Amino acid sequence: MMQSIEANLFAALDIAVMEYTSDCCFRMVGALPDWLIEFYPEAAANQNNLLPGEKFPFLDNFIIDAEEFWHSSQTQPLKSNMWTETDPSGNEYHFEASAFRLNNTKLLLISLVEDAYQEKQFLLQKCRESNLNYDKLVKESQKKEILIHCIVHDLAGQLTAIKCCFDLLSFQNLTPKGIEYLDMGKKQAIKQEMLIRDILNAFSAEVESLEAFTLDPEQAPDALACASEVVETLLPTFTASQMDLRLDPNINLELDWKVVGEKSRLDRVLTNLVENAYRHSPVNSTVTIDLQHEGDFTLISVNDEGPGVPPAMSKNLFKKFSQGRNKVGKAGLGLYFCRITVERWGGRIGYSPRAGGGSQFWFRLPQPGLETQTRS
Secondary structure (H helix, E strand, O other): OOOHHHHHHHHHOOEEEEEEOOOOOEEEOOOOOHHHHHHOHHHHOOOOOEOHHHHOOOHHHHHHHHHHHHOOOOOOOEEOOOEEEEOOOOOEEEEEEEEEEEOOEEEEEEEEOHHHHHHHHHHHHHHHHHHHHHHHHHHHHHHHHHHHHHHHHHHHHHHHHHHHHHHHHOOOOOOHHHHHHHHHHHHHHHHHHHHHHHHHHHHHHHHHOOOOOEOOOOOOOEHHHHHHHHHHHHHHHHHHOOOEEEEOOOOOOOOOOEOOEOHHHHHHHHHHHHHHHHHOOOOOOEEEEEEEEEOOEEEEEEEOOOOOOOHHHHOOOOOOOOOOOOOOOOOOOHHHHHHHHHHHOOOEEEEEEOOOOOEEEEEEEEOOOOOHHHOO
């Protein structure tokens, strides 16, 4: 049994210590804390037949759990959650109960936990404020993205008009210097068009990455056909800049090159990678698109003869707003779009330096008709 000094110490710490006797009855051990007298004035006169469950309804269920604990072999004390009580004067108190077993003695401790309660409330309030601030930031970000999206669309319309003017100028009798300036203007317009496309891709990427795609071999996009179309579309741009774009001559044209995905977005992924190679390739160089089968996957790669990517930059290439060495004509969104699209289809995307110099941007996509678990 606890000594007098220990019992009084518990009372000074606002802890009521009771010994379980039988049938939900308890007897007081040591001095009564002041708060207990406020709730249970009868305890001052009779400390041997206390029914704390009648004064603290929260304890009814806890005492049932405590009885099971006292008859079990558990060694760790059983603790309740914090709860609130109101005394006859309308003052609120916050408590926590614990069940202990000391040799053969079954003890119930009721602690006044004002400091712990205040700390918990403080933390909860901080969490609420953080959530509100986060929601506010998300809404502000969404507003800014919508505004930028509208601005970019307006720029796209103006750029189309500028390109039309350039096309009309090409029919005029220009001096050699005028023709040179016209070619420079066309090239800059093409670069701006690529930039605008990258921005629009990124703004729609999160939504489009959730769109449905097919695993049906009959409806799956043909990677070789997509690559051929990209070469046909972008070859004039490469030619105007004295560069070459082609399919690798070793591709086996007799194989089935269908992959999991959706054709229009596969076209955009390939176009982004080829345009990225165009921006970083020197004059008189070649960009090559290669396709290979790797087991149940198809590997598609875009190889260039440019300066390559510094190791410090390579790990951030596919993150949102990441840019290359010289930030040439882009906002760091094209590769980000490629990554989330390819990953949505169960594939992987990456960068590898080429042994003879230059860069290889590649992505692997599963072949259609495979089970989801075969993807990596």
